[in-house]
Amino acid sequence: xxxxxxxxxxxxxxxxxxxxxxxxxxxxxxxxxxxxxxxxxxxxxxxxxxxxxxxxxxxxxxxxxxxxxxxxxxxxxxxxxxxxxxxxxxxxxxxxxxxxxxxxxxxxxxxxxxxxxxxxxxxxxxxxxxxxxxxxxxxxxxxxxxxxxxxxxxxxxxxxxxxxxxxxxxxxxxxxxxxxxxxxxxxxxxxxxxxxxxxxxxxxxxxxxxxxxxxxxxxxxxxxxxxxxxxxxxxxxxxxxxxxxxxxxxxxxxxxxxxxxxxxxxxxxxxxxxxxxxxxxxxxxxxxxxxxxxxxxxxxxxxxxxxxxxxxxxxxxxxxxxxxxxxxxxxxxxx
Amino acid sequence: xxxxxxxxxxxxxxxxxxxxxxxxxxxxxxxxxxxxxxxxxxxxxxxxxxxxxxxxxxxxxxxxxxxxxxxxxxxxxxxxxxxxxxxxxxxxxxxxxxxxxxxxxxxxxxxxxxxxxxxxxxxxxxxxxxxxxxxxxxxxxxxxxxxxxxxxxxxxxxxxxxxxxxxxxxxxxxxxxxxxxxxxxxxxxxxxxxxxxxxxxxxxxxxxxxxxxxxxxxxxxxxxxxxxxxxxxxxxxxxxxxxxxxxxxxxxxxxxxxxxxxxxxxxxxxxxxxxxxxxxxxxxxxxxxxxxxxxxxxxxxxxxxxxxxxxxxxxxxxxxxxxxxxxxxxxxxxxxxxxxxxxxxxxxxxxxxxxxxxxxxxxxxxxxxxxxxxxxxxxxxxxxxxxxxxxxxxxxxxxxxxxxxxxxxxxxxxxxxxxxxxxxxxxxxxxxxxxxxxxxxxxxxxxxxxxxxxxxxxxxxxxxxxxxxxxxxxxxxxxxxxxxxxx
Numbered sequence: 001x002x003x004x005x006x007x008x009x010x011x012x013x014x015x016x017x018x019x020x021x022x023x024x025x026x027x028x029x030x031x032x033x034x035x036x037x038x039x040x041x042x043x044x045x046x047x048x049x050x051x052x053x054x055x056x057x058x059x060x061x062x063x064x065x066x067x068x069x070x071x072x073x074x075x076x077x078x079x080x081x082x083x084x085x086x087x088x089x090x091x092x093x094x095x096x097x098x099x100x101x102x103x104x105x106x107x108x109x110x111x112x113x114x115x116x117x118x119x120x121x122x123x124x125x126x127x128x129x130x131x132x133x134x135x136x137x138x139x140x141x142x143x144x145x146x147x148x149x150x151x152x153x154x155x156x157x158x159x160x161x162x163x164x165x166x167x168x169x170x171x172x173x174x175x176x177x178x179x180x181x182x183x184x185x186x187x188x189x190x191x192x193x194x195x196x197x198x199x200x201x202x203x204x205x206x207x208x209x210x211x212x213x214x215x216x217x218x219x220x221x222x223x224x225x226x227x228x229x230x231x232x233x234x235x236x237x238x239x240x241x242x243x244x245x246x247x248x249x250x251x252x253x254x255x256x257x258x259x260x261x262x263x264x265x266x267x268x269x270x271x272x273x274x275x276x277x278x279x280x281x282x283x284x285x286x287x288x289x290x291x292x293x294x295x296x297x298x299x300x301x302x303x304x305x306x307x308x309x310x311x312x313x314x315x316x317x318x319x320x321x322x323x324x325x326x327x328x329x330x331x332x333x334x335x
Numbered sequence: 336x337x338x339x340x341x342x343x344x345x346x347x348x349x350x351x352x353x354x355x356x357x358x359x360x361x362x363x364x365x366x367x368x369x370x371x372x373x374x375x376x377x378x379x380x381x382x383x384x385x386x387x388x389x390x391x392x393x394x395x396x397x398x399x400x401x402x403x404x405x406x407x408x409x410x411x412x413x414x415x416x417x418x419x420x421x422x423x424x425x426x427x428x429x430x431x432x433x434x435x436x437x438x439x440x441x442x443x444x445x446x447x448x449x450x451x452x453x454x455x456x457x458x459x460x461x462x463x464x465x466x467x468x469x470x471x472x473x474x475x476x477x478x479x480x481x482x483x484x485x486x487x488x489x490x491x492x493x494x495x496x497x498x499x500x501x502x503x504x505x506x507x508x509x510x511x512x513x514x515x516x517x518x519x520x521x522x523x524x525x526x527x528x529x530x531x532x533x534x535x536x537x538x539x540x541x542x543x544x545x546x547x548x549x550x551x552x553x554x555x556x557x558x559x560x561x562x563x564x565x566x567x568x569x570x571x572x573x574x575x576x577x578x579x580x581x582x583x584x585x586x587x588x589x590x591x592x593x594x595x596x597x598x599x600x601x602x603x604x605x606x607x608x609x610x611x612x613x614x615x616x617x618x619x620x621x622x623x624x625x626x627x628x629x630x631x632x633x634x635x636x637x638x639x640x641x642x643x644x645x646x647x648x649x650x651x652x653x654x655x656x657x658x659x660x661x662x663x664x665x666x667x668x669x670x671x672x673x674x675x676x677x678x679x680x681x682x683x684x685x686x687x688x689x690x691x692x693x694x695x696x697x698x699x700x701x702x703x704x705x706x707x708x709x710x711x712x713x714x715x716x717x718x719x720x721x722x723x724x725x726x727x728x729x730x731x732x733x734x735x736x737x738x739x740x741x742x743x744x745x746x747x748x749x750x751x752x753x754x755x756x757x758x759x760x761x762x763x764x765x766x767x768x769x770x771x772x773x774x775x776x777x778x779x780x781x782x783x784x785x786x787x788x789x790x791x792x793x794x795x796x797x798x799x800x801x802x803x804x805x806x807x808x809x810x811x812x813x814x815x816x817x818x819x820x821x822x
Binding site for chain 1: 604617621632713
């Protein structure tokens with residue numbers, strides 16, 4: 001498979017997963033706010049923790065935090081922008097994915113575009129569409145995509161992003177005033193579709209330990225961090241043909257190391273180290289896996305290797321702009 | 336419904352209706368009847384369903400006026416253009432004759448130069464052609480084929496004679512619309528399609544792949560062929576992926592390829608894989624930054640070294656632009672006579688060359704009455720339609736032509752034939768052209784059909800999609816002796 005194709009498959013999947021997770025988080029938080037007793041004037045303040053936990057920066061513009069997270073064109077990681085980028089990635093590899101996958105993403109994009117800026121509850125509508133369509137998209141992948149490397153890179157994007165986002169969601173209480181932490185646990189469970197699973201396992205007692213146990217360390221719950229990292233490690237080994245436990249490249253090593261940490265961590269470790277600090281360290285490791293994966297499979301020979309992940313992203317974006325300009329220039333010759 | 340109600344040909348050659356007496360031409364009677372018996376409601380529903388099909392499938396071109404790009408569907412008219420078998424036979428033979436002469440001309444120009452020495456085509460004209468690639472003279476290409484894919488633009492004059500307007504021998508586009516239009520028509524009006532016995536076009540991708548394989552440098556069983564695209568911001572990107580997908584081959588960008596030891600490789604997750612044939616949808620100048628345009632990031636450094644060494648074949652070959660220079664165009668009938676000792680089956684449009692003194696004088700004196708075209712531009716750029724232009728535009732072109740006579744040609748304004756087209760639920764005449772596709776590797780294949788472009792604006796002669804053009808499906812009817820097979 002072409003390196004560029006692998007990169008687009010990975011990012012298609014990752015962008016859709018990112019949009020999905022953010023939409024879930026916004027919806028869950030919204031629902032908790034409805035039960036809160038505070039005055040509407042504090043609403044903006046109430047949304048800020050979400051900005052921090054998703055690392056979207058500080059947004060104080062008039063359009064408001066929800067709009068910034070969901071539909072803003074200025075925010076590269078807004079729900080709508082993620083869908084846009086995911087669809088662009090899909091378009092770049094239309095010949096590699098199943099027809100139904102493309103039709104679903106294209107339909108989602110057209111449906112989002114059709115929502116008028118003035119429509120009431122427009123952000124609820126967007127989030128609902130994205131979550132529904134993302135589930136459908138995963139179902140289509142499951143039933144229509146052959147289990148080749150195409151599938152493996154699609155799955156990698158999904159599980160790496162989900163592990164990252166779930167870990168961020170668990171970090172939410174850190175950004176809230178102490179007395180509100182309890183309502184955050186409900187948000188976390190709801191955003192991760194984990195309410196029912198949690199109820200069954202912990203009989204209704206919601207606290208930091210129970211939520212962390214489920215969302216960070218569960219081996220059976222498909223949105224937990226450990227579940228995701230396990231899948232990432234398996235997929236990396238499938239692609240290279242290496243046995244689990246061995247490693248052939250840095251991505252496999254990093255995934256194996258993080259998996260071992262999660263496998264042998266007890267939930268007590270998170271309280272000793274501090275939950276926020278523990279999650280921070282997991283996120284550093286997840287970024288490391290993503291970076292090593294890009295170095296091994298996506299980086300094209302002609303481009304100079306970059307020393308860190310951030311430079312890499314910036315230089316790719318600049319290259320993209322130059323590419324776009326020249327393609328438009330060349331087009332003048334078109335017959 | 337009676338869409339033909341007060342249909343008028345208004346003195347133009349009409350594809351469907353003969354003016355005197357006011358009757359339907361061959362092949363159109365059944366189709367007109369079919370549309371007449373459809374209710375308004377079914378017709379509107381059909382048009383909506385056609386448009387939705389195109390939009391959902393992403394058969395679009397992109398206009399980048401805002402950051403995220405607006406996708407438009409290429410407007411589609413459901414009334415098919417119908418070409419009877421006997422008419423198509425003439426077109427088919429004419430296209431084969433023409434492509435044969437063009438390839439012999441290119442082989443000659445890049446080797447013996449006999450046609451220049453014999454004074455049939457002026458050597459000066461070739462020397463000064465922008466797309467002349469003298470550096471590649473003497474390079475032997477498989478089967479002496481330079482133009483593997485040709486998208487000849489045909490128009491019909493006021494007598495209904497098919498004439499060649501342009502040869503488009505560099506990177507002609509639009510073939511995906513021919514295929515998608517057909518799929519959409521078959522889905523929407525299956526009963527009409529079946530009754531009309533239409534020649535299928537669906538073999539095009541198969542024939543294209545067969546042709547690509549036939550020009551692979553070192554003939555082997557499994558040559559690696561790829562489609563080289565400028566990238567997803569190109570307005571024809573949908574077509575590039577569509578063709579790659581239909582052929583089951585990789586679509587690559589310049590940055591996916593690398594040249595090592597005069598061989599071309601693509602960069603895959605499992606390492607480097609050698610590439611034998613590149614169907615490139617990039618113009619010559621952008622192919623290799625070490626050879627042509629230095630700042631090209633769409634191309635592949637040293638690609639020309641591998642090409643010259645004969646380790647990779649480019650489709651179309653490098654340097655075909657010298658044959659589709661609009662000044663060279665005027666010599667194609669002479670080429671046919673020179674190389675084939677035949678008379679041209681499809682005539683040219685009368686053409687005045689700025690490089691000929693008398694012609695230049697005529698062009699400058701009649702600039703308000705004729706069409707002036709730059710010889711090396713495409714896609715409707717660098718063109719002046721005299722009668723439809725302002726005094727200022729005429730003066731601008733007059734100065735340009737005077738400064739560079741070799742760079743311009745003049746042609747009379749041809750009133751393209753018209754075709755019934757749905758305009759607000761009624762049929763009106765609109766101007767059309769026809770682009771059939773000709774494939775040549777070891778042999779020539781002409782796909783029975785093509786892209787019919789239609790100028791949707793009333794009175795407009797410009798069929799380009801950027802200027803209000805749309806398309807129709809093109810139905811070549813099967814002859815009496817052709818096998819009646821389902822398609």
